Amino acid sequence: MITARPRGTADVLPDDAGRWRHVEETFRQICREYNYQEIRTPVFEHTELFERGVGDTTDIVEKEMYTFRDRGDRSVTLRPEGTAPVARAYLENRLNAGPQPVKLYYTGPMFRYDRPQAGRYRQFHQLGAEVLGSDDPAVDAELIAMAMDFYGRLGLRDLDLHINSVGCPRCRSELRLRLREFFRPVHDKLCVNCRGRLDKNPLRVLDCKVERCDELAGNAPTTIDCLCPDCEKHFGRVKACLEGLGIPFTVNGRLVRGLDYYTHTAFEVMVPDIGAQSSIGGGGRYNGLVEALGGPPTPGVGYALGVERIILTMERQGAPFPARNRPDVFVAAADPSGEEKAFGVLFALRAEGLSADKDYLGRSLKAQMKLAGRIGCRFVVILGGDELKRGAAAVRDMAGGSQVELRLEGLSREIKKWGLGIRD
Ligand code: AMP
Numbered sequence: 263m264i265t266a267r268p269r270g271t272a273d274v275l276p277d278d279a280g281r282w283r284h285v286e287e288t289f290r291q292i293c294r295e296y297n298y299q300e301i302r303t304p305v306f307e308h309t310e311l312f313e314r315g316v317g318d319t320t321d322i323v324e325k326e327m328y329t330f331r332d333r334g335d336r337s338v339t340l341r342p343e344g345t346a347p348v349a350r351a352y353l354e355n356r357l358n359a360g361p362q363p364v365k366l367y368y369t370g371p372m373f374r375y376d377r378p379q380a381g382r383y384r385q386f387h388q389l390g391a392e393v394l395g396s397d398d399p400a401v402d403a404e405l406i407a408m409a410m411d412f413y414g415r416l417g418l419r420d421l422d423l424h425i426n427s428v429g430c431p432r433c434r435s436e437l438r439l440r441l442r443e444f445f446r447p448v449h450d451k452l453c454v455n456c457r458g459r460l461d462k463n464p465l466r467v468l469d470c471k472v473e474r475c476d477e478l479a480g481n482a483p484t485t486i487d488c489l490c491p492d493c494e495k496h497f498g499r500v501k502a503c504l505e506g507l508g509i510p511f512t513v514n515g516r517l518v519r520g521l522d523y524y525t526h527t528a529f530e531v532m533v534p535d536i537g538a539q540s541s542i543g544g545g546g547r548y549n550g551l552v553e554a555l556g557g558p559p560t561p562g563v564g565y566a567l568g569v570e571r572i573i574l575t576m577e578r579q580g581a582p583f584p585a586r587n588r589p590d591v592f593v594a595a596a597d598p599s600g601e602e603k604a605f606g607v608l609f610a611l612r613a614e615g616l617s618a619d620k621d622y623l624g625r626s627l628k629a630q631m632k633l634a635g636r637i638g639c640r641f642v643v644i645l646g647g648d649e650l651k652r653g654a655a656a657v658r659d660m661a662g663g664s665q666v667e668l669r670l671e672g673l674s675r676e677i678k679k680w681g682l683g684i685r686d
Contacts, residue, residue: 297365322343402503406509441460
């Protein structure tokens with residue numbers, strides 16, 4: 263018997279699935295309000311998309327991808343993130359030929375081969391939004407505001423919003439020079455990874471999690487020190503929009519996404535109390551991405567929020583979740599001869615829009631009543647005896663304990679009127 267799931271994956275059982283649905287539905291609602299349209303891309307893509315679209319000096323591409331050869335000997339990869347696939351779909355389906363900007367959202371599983379721990383999984387789920395085709399800093403602000411609005415509606419508190427500008431490729435080549443100069447005297451004190459990064463991608467030293475590197479980077483020049491006037495202006499507008507909306511933020515010059523097609527805004531939302539994996543979402547502008555995939559120069563900006571960490575934080579903070587769905591009605595047969603009738607009544611109630619269920623294990627009436635209580639049905643329709651001969655049934659209100667006789671004809675209407683307070 264196979265009894266263990268792969269490491270870093272999870273089963274979402276019915277009690278938890280309601281929490282997931284609540285988070286996803288709240289996100290969909292926000293997307294409707296902000297006018298983002300849903301896009302669904304494949305769960306796997308050509309490996310090259312992520313090598314080019316995420317960047318081959320990132321941890322994701324260097325060591326975390328689920329890459330394999332399919333039976334046709336093509337290299338494919340389970341998507342580790344959603345932005346590159348969305349940019350690919352935008353180009354491939356010529357969404358750039360329609361009205362711009364194109365505002366899209368997605369939900370779904372992502373895959374990264376990382377060491378699993380609380381809040382870090384190998385299959386995890388993201389809610390994402392992307393805007394392609396506009397360079398307006400107000401769009402960056404809209405996305406950030408939308409993410410914060412979403413967290414707020416879920417009842418999350420004490421969130422830290424960090425924002426930064428990583429400038430444009432020109433600002434960054436200056437920063438690279440300055441970083442190499444800054445770290446040269448302390449080169450040997452950096453971790454092995456960072457020594458390599460200093461050549462390939464020195465910006466990544468700024469966000470190294472190793473304590474020693476973190477300390478050494480404390481006084482290093484940051485992206486903010488190297489912004490050109492255009493980038494400065496863009497960042498100024500993003501900040502002004504956020505201020506105008508009353509959204510508090512901290513400027514964090516060490517928040518980097520060290521790839522050439524990431525431009526301008528970078529942001530991350532942190533919760534203080536969920537341990538090492540404190541980021542519950544992040545994003546930024548990527549004006550060079552579509553071009554890196556072979557398309558025309560196209561500005562873009564987006565974010566991805568982690569569902570597991572959001573739910574974890576909601577649970578830790580005691581945020582409210584809706585009650586579990588419970589059927590309205592349980593249809594019980596008083597004796598085996600009433601089973602067929604019960605089956606018919608069950609479907610008639612469902613056809614009228616009530617959620618209803620019955621026993622399928624041949625239980626006694628007493629055991630059926632107990633079951634109805636356990637699954638939390640509001641009413642039990644008891645079919646049998648004299649009532650049935652009169653074309654009626656006994657209906658018990660499980661909350662109040664009272665029982666009335668109702669005619670089978672028009673039963674759902676009567677139940678709605680009597681118990682659920684719904685009137686036609
Ligand atoms: P990223 O795509 O790395 O910017 O991540 C965006 C968000 O996805 C993060 O803020 C996390 O909330 C979530 N996330 C990223 N990696 C994982 C993972 N391995 N397990 C669970 N959540 C993750």
